[in-house]
Amino acid sequence: xxxxxxxxLQLAAGAxxxxxxxxxxxxQAYPTRLVRVVVPYPPGGPNDILxxxxxxxxxxxxxxxxxxxxxxxxxxxxxxxxVVKAAPDGYTLLLVxxxxxxxxxxxxxxxxxxxxxxxxxxxxxxxxxxxxxNPSFPAKTVPExxxxxxxxxxKINMASPGTGTGPHVAGELFKMMTGxxxxxxxxxxxxxxxxxxxxxxVQVTFIGAVASIEYIRTGKLRPLAVSTxxxxxxxxDIPTVGDFVPGYEASSWFGVGAPRGTxxxxxxxxxxxxxxxxxxxxxxARLSDLGGMVFAGSPAxxxxxxxxxxxxxxxxxxxxxxxxx
Numbered sequence: 001x002x003x004x005x006x007x008x009l010q011l012a013a014g015a016x017x018x019x020x021x022x023x024x025x026x027x028q029a030y031p032t033r034l035v036r037v038v039v040p041y042p043p044g045g046p047n048d049i050l051x052x053x054x055x056x057x058x059x060x061x062x063x064x065x066x067x068x069x070x071x072x073x074x075x076x077x078x079x080x081x082x083v084v085k086a087a088p089d090g091y092t093l094l095l096v097x098x099x100x101x102x103x104x105x106x107x108x109x110x111x112x113x114x115x116x117x118x119x120x121x122x123x124x125x126x127x128x129x130x131x132x133x134n135p136s137f138p139a140k141t142v143p144e145x146x147x148x149x150x151x152x153x154x155k156i157n158m159a160s161p162g163t164g165t166g167p168h169v170a171g172e173l174f175k176m177m178t179g180x181x182x183x184x185x186x187x188x189x190x191x192x193x194x195x196x197x198x199x200x201x202v203q204v205t206f207i208g209a210v211a212s213i214e215y216i217r218t219g220k221l222r223p224l225a226v227s228t229x230x231x232x233x234x235x236x237d238i239p240t241v242g243d244f245v246p247g248y249e250a251s252s253w254f255g256v257g258a259p260r261g262t263x264x265x266x267x268x269x270x271x272x273x274x275x276x277x278x279x280x281x282x283x284x285a286r287l288s289d290l291g292g293m294v295f296a297g298s299p300a301x302x303x304x305x306x307x308x309x310x311x312x313x314x315x316x317x318x319x320x321x322x323x324x325x
Contacts (some may be wrong), residue, residue: 030090030266031064037256039095040079042072045189046127046210046290050254051095053286054124057277058270066093075103075164075324077110084112088261090270094118096257098166101309105317106164107324115310118257120302121267122274125292127252128226129170129206131241132215135222137203142225142244145204149180158182159193159202163325167193169313170206170227170250172320177245186325197221208252209234209291227251234291253295253309255302267299 037055041047048070055066071079076099086092100114112118131142139145149156160168163186175182185202187193190211196202198220206227213234215221225241226232227250241248256274258267277283278294287294297305 030269031062033064033091035064035066035091035093036069037066037093037095038069038071038079038083040071040073040076041097042189043068043070046208046252047095047097047254049210049290050124050287050292053283054256054274054277057280057283058273061273061276075099075106075162077103077107080114080118081111083257083259084117086259088119088259088263090258090262090266092259093121093270094257096120096255096306098252098254098309098313099164100257101306102164102166102169102313102317104310105314106322115303115307117260119260119262119267120299120306121256121258122271122299123253123255123295123297123302123305124274124278125254125287125290126228126295127208127210127254127290127292128228128232128235129167129208129250129252130212130216130226130235130238131174131204131206131224132197132212132221133204133224134197134200135219136200137222139224140222142239142241145224146178146180146244149178149182153181154183156180156182156204157185157202159185159187159197159205161190161193161207162186162188163322164317166250166252167206167208168322169316169320171204172322173248173250173316174206174241174245176316176319177248184320194221206250213291228293232291233293234288253305254292255295271299 037051039047039051051068055068058066071082083092083094104114139148158171190207193205197205216223223238225239227241229242229249275296278296284294
């Protein structure tokens, strides 16, 4: 049978449209089985604490289990690489944190390029870091701290959960912008760092509200300032570092990523569901109790944040000369 030109073009157009129709149908049906959410840190930490309520929400909304898979090691790079190598089908996701932007410069030889190889899905929260001192420390404000640090150059120990973590680079940014000289003391996690701050072995730390808010509420540690550009909803009486050091801003942020090549329709569906969670009063209250501020946005918004943060922290890492532990 000989086809007319019009019939041929109609058939060709229909064939070309089939892949798009298939992708849309796939996204509408997604998920049809278990989804792994890789958390590249140990259980019990801020990343894990945050991932669990969001995974529970997605399980209930989408009718399939979203299961946490803790893959710690190498500052989050082991878990991230596992997701980079996973099939781009929406069934392996990554809990993304600020460290992803920091690691791009901190580690000279990674087997992946985060910006290229992980598709941004959605932001979840932005969390202030708190500049904390032991209650016995003489400074009660940021200006007093700067004056004391300059008068005691190199004698103040600054604890962090590890080299290249958000708290570490927040402290290095503070040093860079104020000219104070503090000795960085890295620990294997926020818990040990806070233990030694409570005991007075170190004098200051910049650490997330999730880990520190109860110590603040009970008066066991003294907050000098929050690191975000605006005050924290959970700690409204505490000033910002930027009130005294113009332009200073640092925060921990968390989101969800997927392997590069994950269908846009699936990425968009996950984005809608995560944003719906952030608009839910119960979920919003739960995240607020952790000291975080809900941080909704599009995949494109998340991509811009990752690029901007990667560039920002590259300058701080180079200033500090930090190397992986």
